[in-house]
Amino acid sequence: MIELILAERCTGCGTCISICPSNVFEPSSGAVPMIVRQEDCQTCFLCELYCETDALYVHPDATGHVPSPDTLTPPGDYRRDSGWGSWLKTPVTATSTGAWAMYSHAQENPLEEQL
Amino acid sequence: MNQKALPHALHDHAADLVVLGGGLSGCWAALTAARSGAKVSLFEKGYCGTSGVAAPAGPGHWWVPPLPGAREDAVAARLSKAKGLGDGQWMHRIIERTWQNLPDIGRYYAYEPDDDNRIRLNALRGPEYLNALRRYCLAMGVTIFDHSPVLSLLRDSTGRVAGAFGAHLQGTQGLYRARANAVILASGGCAFQSRLLGAANNTGDGHFMAAELGAQFSGMEFSSIFSVVPKNTTMSRSMIYSFARYFDTHGREIAPDAQGQASLGLAEALAAGPVYCDLSRVPQDIRAQLPLISPNVMLPFRRQGIDPFKDRFEIDLVGEGTIRGVGGIKLAGPNCESGLEGLFATGDIASREAVTGPISGGGAVNAAWALASGCLAAEAALSTDRRTPRRLDLPGRAKPKTSAAFSSESHRAIRTGVQREMLDASRQLSRRASHLKRSLTTLDTLWSQSAPSPADASLQNLKRDRETQAMLAVARWCTSSALERTESLGMHRRADEPELKEPVKPYHVLSGGLNEVRSWREEAFS
Known part of the structure; x- marks a missing residue:
């Protein structure tokens, strides 16, 4: 379940509030959103993917609240391994021009690409 | 409807087509209709782009090139497993549709070349795919209402399904009433809020609303598939478990999964006590590629200090219900007609027996079905309206039933x-x-x-x-x-x-x- 929004990293952009499929967050008067329906969290980790500053941490246990230690900082590994957002240009998932060129080729020659 | 009687504000929306559900099938339906010029409103319970079972997964698609004999062979192979419940024509249609339409998302999706430097157009990462579909929908002019669960379907005075009634949970909160010439129900299957990854919103709401108006279901007995997850987690992505061995607390080995389906032996062992999984047989190259192919699979292990390729770890089974199951709304026509005038059913909410038979269409067949049924229903929904170009009003009688x-x-x-x-x-x-x-x-x-x-x-x-x-x-x-x-x-x-x-x-x-x-x-x- 969602366990942590790290205030030092959170920019208050509100993306997690919008993209959470379970509507777990709500805006607060401060910048950092509140986790108001933690038990509704479906532990899909997608909020981590969408958080540009790696401010969120989802614990893999979906059966109940697992308090995170004070020292914990969200690892951002889902975003990194996915090559998402600011990781897009890293070698892990370099896609840019090469991929696009190949895609155009595949469109022109769908059979060749698929065999 | 008397607005004053409601404790919440009531918002009115109107469109040519209303799509209920913003997963794979709903998105394909919405963008297909919008591309041909229709005004489309899509209502999603969560967020279109992260909601539903495809978003956190990695949907492959049934992908057979139009080479001499290739599709005939693929269909024949599937028909032989379908035990008389399959329909070869439907299979050919979803293969062709997928082949034709799936590459359309290329404008919004950054493909990654595989080891041989080839682009695989059919094997996509869920988060990126659903995000691409969302952006494609928006670019085509689809109006997306996120966090807007539907509570019931609405009919006009002739009894035709002509809209939906629901709630906006974010932004300008309140109830809404959306009118349309046709409605596509694409709200997914139902897994009873098991811990199946991404399935918490898949509670069968659309099934229920359709049943209120008299819809029938087919194949609901095919709803008994279970998948392995690391204990207490949701990570039901199954690829690595094809290499798994399972042991009870005494170290006795338990019969492995039967193709893509947890075995009864595994279920019985789990009912009796903890079961441990051993993934030491996963080949090195797959271990190396895993974070790239399925970036979320390692998260539960890493965050609990488990090395899944060295340590044996405890597992649970999670139910897949009608998601990797097969049953759903019985279709009444070749373009996903629901049997209720004005209402179409696509994706996992529809019975998929025609393309899967009594076994799971998990992964490839289901994704092709979601895409193709969405596209076909969208086209049919629009052409139906051209034949009956009448103005649709929602009279007082089109009240939602009290829930x-x-x-x-x-x-x-x-x-x-x-x-x-x-x-x-x-x-x-x-x-x-x-x-x-x-x-x-x-x-x-x-x-x-x-x-x-x-x-x-x-x-x-x-x-x-x-x-x-x-x-x-x-x-x-x-x-x-x-x-x-x-x-x-x-x-x-x-x-x-x-x-x-x-x-x-x-x-x-x-x-x-x-x-x-x-x-x-x-x-x-x-």
Whole structure:
């Protein structure tokens, strides 16, 4: 379940509030959103993917609240391994021009690409 | 409808086509309609882009090139497993549609070359794919309403389905009434809020609303697939488990999964005590590629200090319900007509027996079905309207039915009750008439305990109550259908009536009804 929004990293952009499929967050008067329906969290980790500053941490246990230690900082590994957002240009998932060129080729020659 | 009588603000929306559900199928339906110039509104319970089972997964698609004989072979292979419930024409149609339309997302999706530097157009990462579909929808002019669960369907004075009624949970909160010339129901299957990855919103709301208007279901007995997850987690992505071995606490090995489906032996061992998984046989190259192919699979391990390739770790089984199962709304026509005028059903909410037979279409076939059924229904929905270009009004009569509501204790009790019946793997994987009858009685009792909704229920509670009722309704159709099919077939295993030696004439089990649940047989014509 969602366990942590790290205030030092959170920019208050509100993306997690919008993209959470379970509507777990709500805006607060401060910048950092509140986790108001933690038990509704479906532990899909997608909020981590969408958080540009790696401010969120989802614990893999979906059966109940697992308090995170004070020292914990969200690892951002889902975003990194996915090559998402600011990781897009890293070698892990370099896609840019090469991929696009190949895609155009595949469109022109769908059979060749698929065999 | 008298707005003053409602405790919440009422917002009105109008479109040519309303799509309910923003997963794979709903997105393909919406963008197909919008591309041909229709005004489309899409309503999603969560967020279109992260909601549903495809978003956190990695959907492949049934992908067969139009080479001489290739598709005929693929269809023949699938038909031979379909036990007389399949339909070769449908299979050909979804293969062709997928082949034609899937590359359209290339404008919004950054493909990654594989090891041989080839682009695989059909194997996509869920988060990126759904995000691409969202952006594609928006670019085509689709209006997306996120966090806007539907509470009921609306009909016009002629009885035709002409819109939907629901709640906006974010932004300008309140109830909404959306009118349209046609409605596409793409709200997904139902997994009874097991911990199946991404399935928490898949509570059968659309099934329930359609049943309120008299829709029928087919194949609901095919709802008994279970998947392995690391204990207490949701990570049900199954690829690495094809290399798994399982052991009980005494170190005795347990029979492995049967192709993509947890075995009864595994379920029974888990009912008796902890079961440990050993992934030491996963080849090195797959270990190395895993974070790239399925970036979320390692998260639960890494965050719990488990090296899954060295350490044995405890597992659970999670129910897949009708998601990797097969049953759903019985389609009444070749373009996903629901049998109710103005309403179409696509993706996992529709019965997929025609393309899967009684076994799971998990992954490739289901994704192709979601895409193709969405596209076909969108086109049919628009052409229907051109034939009947009349103005659609929503008269006072098109009121939503009052939804039943429960106190939070009874709400929780009902959900727990449904899950106890539907998510017990060892019982679902070896069904018996005696158990099924007892289940049905329990579920019927829960149904009779539902009470009318208080007028001042919060929007959150209106949604939650609807979900609870919907799961209960789906559970009853599944159980009733499982009783009706007395022999084992495909994923439906009857311990008391094993596979028939003499094949009976293939038949579908149909079901429906809310206060009185019914199921009956209909001969299959394939």
